[in-house]
Amino acid sequence: MSHTAEESFISKYVFSVDHKVIAKQYMITGLLMAIVGGLLAGVFRTQLAWPDEPVFGLGIMAPHVYNAMVTMHGTIMVFWVAMPVLVAGFGNLLVPLMVGADDMAFPRLNMTSYWVFFLSTIVLIISFFVPGGAAAGGWTSYPPLSNSIEASGVNWGVNLWVLAVALEFVAFLLGGINIITTGINMRVPGMSMWDLPLFVWETVIASIVFLLSVGPLIGGAVMILLDRNFGTGFYDPIQGGDPLLFQHLFWFFGHPEVYVILLPALGILGEVLCANSRKTLYGYKMIVWSVIVAGILSFVVWAHHQFVSGIDPRLAFPFSLMTILISVPFAVHLFAFIATVWRGSIRFNTAMLFACGFVALFLIGGVTGIMNGTAAIDIYIHDTYFVVAHFHYTLVPITFIATFAGIYHWFPKLFGSLMNETLGKIHFLGTFVFLNLTFLPQFNLGMMGHHRRIANPTAFDFLSTSDALFLQELSTIGTYGLLLAQIPFVFNFFSSMFRGEKAERNPWQATTLEWNTESPPGHGNFDAPQKAYRGPYVYSPEGVSVDFLPQFEPPQDGE
């Protein structure tokens, strides 16, 4: 099945239709954008800790610059890091390999989706340099900050922001159709839907949720462009419009979007925890059903973002209830993961450390999420740093911790070598410690009433106390540590890519089909057509002399 024809550099590495090359393109673009997003955070955290001093000696930061940086940090981390790395990157790499296909269902569409995404990245980066600077209305772009030029003082920055986000949505719509069709329709013979590895289930459901939630926001984004450039009044109360309309359109997509990036992360977790515990995934069917339930519930929780923005108070209770209810499927995940690890023969390699770290961190994020989702508590802590700390305790584990677990685990399938374990463990320790140092103090700052969108906390007496300033500095020092802790990773990534220990086909003795390819898999992936003989997680089977039975291994005596 492998193609032996010589390919030019351009068709092999640039305009490639090979799902593995496209996966790397998505991942590397996403990780480069993560550096931009991380440095932005470093800059505005410096401003928050020492607001009256020049930031890195460059000058005092004006409030509108601060707003633009926070806005772009959020936008980049969600749309240009989490989405391309987790959904498109890992999805492209793993879904075809795990179902035993030689490529995605629509390879040319796949290439198109990456290049549309690339274009959106360029547009977003250009928006930093246009007159007036980048968008500064928050990553949520609520009107009136977004629909009138006067409100945020940014003209072209917002237009380009909307254009970039729209292009990005097109890219992931195309990519999503591809992932869904590949995951459902390209399974090898013998692999029923109930034999799919957890990652495929999670990514397919995530893509479906994205596909079915993003539509209204596309309409909403067009309305923003019409409002600000042509003077229509969709969000303007004077003309009969309603600014709340955008909040509904945004969060109808925006909240499911949280699950769109969470689900692939949980899929990665399932694979890594299971392979390194040498035990069958606990409650596979229960987890899959909980993913499906979470996917459905994710469409009816959005208004919990709007408890204080003037929704009908009668709506607050059902949305609180649904929000608390949606924590159940994710509690099922965490319990199942803990039960999987429980009494296993655990290998604490770097991927496993990150996976275990995820469970601990996400627990804090999840529990504080229930607090935020309860209208009575939310009204007090809304828009404070408590909320900021909450969503960083969910999104940082999703976007980075799970991604790192996945990269350390599947590096052989990306670049054919293993990553350095010592550097990996330093990376884990630094990331884990400094992540907590960054975000734990923010819970307290939030409880003190620190609003999330103020550039200079010392302008307020209650935030100028020595306690508050100390927490502020602690969080900023944590941010520096978190950024510096990524240096071993970057070094490890490139040195392992070029000089790393060569990996065999199945270095972790895992059971899913991608481990039946060469490391890295050639064009066309498998040496011969595959067949699945059993479910995805047969570890320590009874009656058989081997430790694990991959899906691709024919039936054994005594099985």
Add this chain to the structure above:
Amino acid sequence: MSNAISNEHELPSAMHATELPHGRMGMWWFLSSEVIIFGGLVVTYILCRMHHSEWALEAANTINMAGALNTMVLLTSSFVVVKAHEAAHKGDNAKAARLLFVTVGFGLIFLCVKAYEYHHEIVQGFVPTANLFWGFYYLMTGLHGLHVVGGMVAMVIVALGVQRGNDPVGVEYVGMYWHIVDIVWIFLFPLLYLAS
């Protein structure tokens, strides 16, 4: 090693695990996202309309006859595209391509009628910024119009391909897309024209 693989189940790479070919399944998912895009707009419009009973007077200024004519045009074109699919299914590619061009022709009539309406409304002062009703009117019919244009372009590409001897499977897919364009219009017509 790969010794585990038996050759008895060798299948072409275009194999599909369900009854559906990849293209049709992908198309259904694509169309579902289109339904959500227009569904979101329609629901938004209906909710706003409930707060603005005065929009009934604005809607009276649309040309019902032109809208009705366009509904007929799109419904007929949907029938033609079904006949094109039928011809392709029977292997008569030349006829399939011809019928696709007929469908494109109906699309062109639709756009001409719509252009006449826009002209008529704009000269009377009913521009997109006149008030929110006209904002929604131009947004929804405009987005729909773009889909009409997109469908026409896709049909021309498929028809030319079929004439050159390409696999006529695309006839079915552009047909599916064209039905969605038609169905969306069936929602827009009563909501924007008749509800006056």
